[in-house]
Amino acid sequence: xxxxxGLTKAFNRGSVNEVAALSGxxxxxxxxxxxxxxxxxxxxxxxxxxxxxxxxxxxxGTIAIDGRDVTAWPAHRRAHLVGRVFQDPLKxxxxxxxxxxxxxxxxxxxxxxxxxxxxxSADRTRFRQLLAxxxxxxxxxxxxxxxxxSGGQRQALTLLMASLVPPxxxxxxxxxxxxxxxxxxxxxxxxxxxxxxxRLTTLMVTHNMNQALRLGNRxxxxxxxxxxxxxxxxxxxxxxVEDLLARFYALxxxxxxxxxxxLT
Amino acid sequence: MLSWYAFNGxxxxxxxxxxxxxxxxxxxxxxxxxxxxxDGSLPLGAxxxxxxxxxxxxxxxxxxxxxxxxxxxxxxxxxxxxRLHILHLLASILTMIALxxxxxxxxxxxxxTLLGKPTVLDAITGLNLSYFGAPLFFGIIALVAGAAxxxxxxxxxxxxxxxxxxxxxxxxxQGVDTRTMIVLGVGLSNALVAAGxxxxxxNQGAADVNMGVGTIVAGLASVIIGETxxxxxxxxxxxxxxxxxxxxxxxxxxxxxxFKLGSFALTPSDLKLVTALxxxxxxxxxxxxxxxxxx
Numbered sequence: 001x002x003x004x005x006g007l008t009k010a011f012n013r014g015s016v017n018e019v020a021a022l023s024g025x026x027x028x029x030x031x032x033x034x035x036x037x038x039x040x041x042x043x044x045x046x047x048x049x050x051x052x053x054x055x056x057x058x059x060x061g062t063i064a065i066d067g068r069d070v071t072a073w074p075a076h077r078r079a080h081l082v083g084r085v086f087q088d089p090l091k092x093x094x095x096x097x098x099x100x101x102x103x104x105x106x107x108x109x110x111x112x113x114x115x116x117x118x119x120x121s122a123d124r125t126r127f128r129q130l131l132a133x134x135x136x137x138x139x140x141x142x143x144x145x146x147x148x149x150s151g152g153q154r155q156a157l158t159l160l161m162a163s164l165v166p167p168x169x170x171x172x173x174x175x176x177x178x179x180x181x182x183x184x185x186x187x188x189x190x191x192x193x194x195x196x197x198x199r200l201t202t203l204m205v206t207h208n209m210n211q212a213l214r215l216g217n218r219x220x221x222x223x224x225x226x227x228x229x230x231x232x233x234x235x236x237x238x239x240x241v242e243d244l245l246a247r248f249y250a251l252x253x254x255x256x257x258x259x260x261x262x263l264t
Numbered sequence: 265m266l267s268w269y270a271f272n273g274x275x276x277x278x279x280x281x282x283x284x285x286x287x288x289x290x291x292x293x294x295x296x297x298x299x300x301x302x303d304g305s306l307p308l309g310a311x312x313x314x315x316x317x318x319x320x321x322x323x324x325x326x327x328x329x330x331x332x333x334x335x336x337x338x339x340x341x342x343x344x345x346x347r348l349h350i351l352h353l354l355a356s357i358l359t360m361i362a363l364x365x366x367x368x369x370x371x372x373x374x375x376x377t378l379l380g381k382p383t384v385l386d387a388i389t390g391l392n393l394s395y396f397g398a399p400l401f402f403g404i405i406a407l408v409a410g411a412a413x414x415x416x417x418x419x420x421x422x423x424x425x426x427x428x429x430x431x432x433x434x435x436x437x438q439g440v441d442t443r444t445m446i447v448l449g450v451g452l453s454n455a456l457v458a459a460g461x462x463x464x465x466x467n468q469g470a471a472d473v474n475m476g477v478g479t480i481v482a483g484l485a486s487v488i489i490g491e492t493x494x495x496x497x498x499x500x501x502x503x504x505x506x507x508x509x510x511x512x513x514x515x516x517x518x519x520x521x522x523f524k525l526g527s528f529a530l531t532p533s534d535l536k537l538v539t540a541l542x543x544x545x546x547x548x549x550x551x552x553x554x555x556x557x558x559x
Contacts, residue, residue: 053437079438084437093431094434097423097426101426105423105434108424109437109438113440114421116419
């Protein structure tokens with residue numbers, strides 16, 4: 001379970017470039033809940049995920065994972081609780097290390113790393129079994145450097161790595177945005193499988209309203225560092241893209257009306 | 265051409281400085297941390313080893329002491345960078361400069377001789393190997409150190425260290441503090457270099473505070489020349505390239521010194537220029553290769 005309360009963060013505080021990324025976010029995600037997060041550019045979606053992952057300390061507010069207050073913990077200390085997949089497919093894996101070495105690194109997420117062999121033969125067997133269902137042929141390329149893989153293959157691998165040690169919270173930050181539509185579809189299907197199989201508590205940021213509606217059992221919309229819409233269960237299931245757009249415009253209210261006037 | 269004697273000498277030098285090349289490989293290639301501390305930690309190792317032997321320590325133990333001192337020097341650079349947020353290059357230059365004073369303090373003077381004192385080479389003097397002895401002895405040491413480094417980098421811990429150099433975002437998300445890895449990695453690199461410095465001092469029979477000048481360039485030249493010959497990719501290949509490169513570098517230097525054209529000959533003071541040209545040539549070679557292929 002993830003509990004965020006009163007989370008506030010401004011970047012470049014005190015300068016002319018001050019941006020309020022998060023303005024008092026309150027959010028409780030129950031265990032096993034799969035939340036999709038949408039919103040326009042600069043709405044604070046990625047900042048929310050980065051704050052949960054521990055990339056920066058918030059100005060105000062607290063973050064608790066499974067009841068433990070992790071607000072003051074640096075990112076590496078939270079890693080045993082948090083699994084991450086980034087927008088950039090190059091971010092989640094090490095190009096110079098082999099597929100099996102990357103998986104081995106992920107299999108020790110948040111654990112002590114000693115001086116035993118990095119990859120053992122038992123690991124190899126396990127990794128092959130894990131990779132085979134992807135249908136990408138990676139199970140026969142364990143010793144290839146990850147730098148040889150395509151963006152889609154690397155993203156699939158990152159997803160697998162993020163869930164190798166089941167995380168208490170899985171953070172997916174527009175993880176299909178950099179991929180071509182076909183590959184994006186495959187990664188999205190894989191996301192659904194991984195989350196369902198592990199019953200993972202998940203936050204997924206996306207720009208794609210279709211994705212946001214199709215996946216997950218709860219949807220939140222962010223705008224200017226706030227959550228402006230929060231739908232779950234039946235309400236979310238019945239929603240269409242048109243409904244969503246209509247509610248988006250309605251909630252954004254006046255500011256948007258003036259934008260519209262500017263545009264027309 | 266190169267005399268048999270000069271060839272042997274180059275081989276010996278290549279292996280003695282092999283540890284330095286391994287250290288440079290660890291920082292430049294594995295950690296992606298350009299570390300100039302080595303110019304100070306090589307004489308540091310030499311100073312510690314020489315002083316320890318003078319105080320009656322066994323020569324082999326003095327090498328371990330040198331490595332420990334080198335580790336501390338590297339850790340200082342790592343801490344300056346990770347905790348005080350000083351640019352890595354500058355942090356290493358600061359440590360290097362500071363070590364100059366430290367090294368003179370350790371020796372009590374700018375240089376110290378080992379004349380008549382025991383050295384690690386005493387182990388093979390009884391074996392009657394004539395002038396093969398030293399290259400063979402230091403070759404074995406370099407190979408053992410190289411093998412140890414390959415082993416270390418393949419352990420779970422070593423993998424995390426490589427990942428910290430390759431992709432800090434990724435390894436942080438896997439629960440590793442990259443700052444710790446940099447401090448330990450740069451420390452380990454300088455431990456190798458300082459151990460190399462101890463060997464150099466025992467081999468040439470003296471430690472000198474200025475003996476470290478150009479260590480980084482020589483080490484980098486070794487790594488790059490080795491990569492040009494053996495190619496890139498993988499820890500085993502990288503470590504082998506550093507050692508092969510170290511020997512090739514010393515051979516190239518010996519070859520340059522034996523070069524005569526009429527009354528013109530290169531002198532030892534020309535070596536820095538030769539080294540710089542060598543590094544440029546080794547850096548450009550891969551580019552030329554791809555350009556040729558494109559045509």
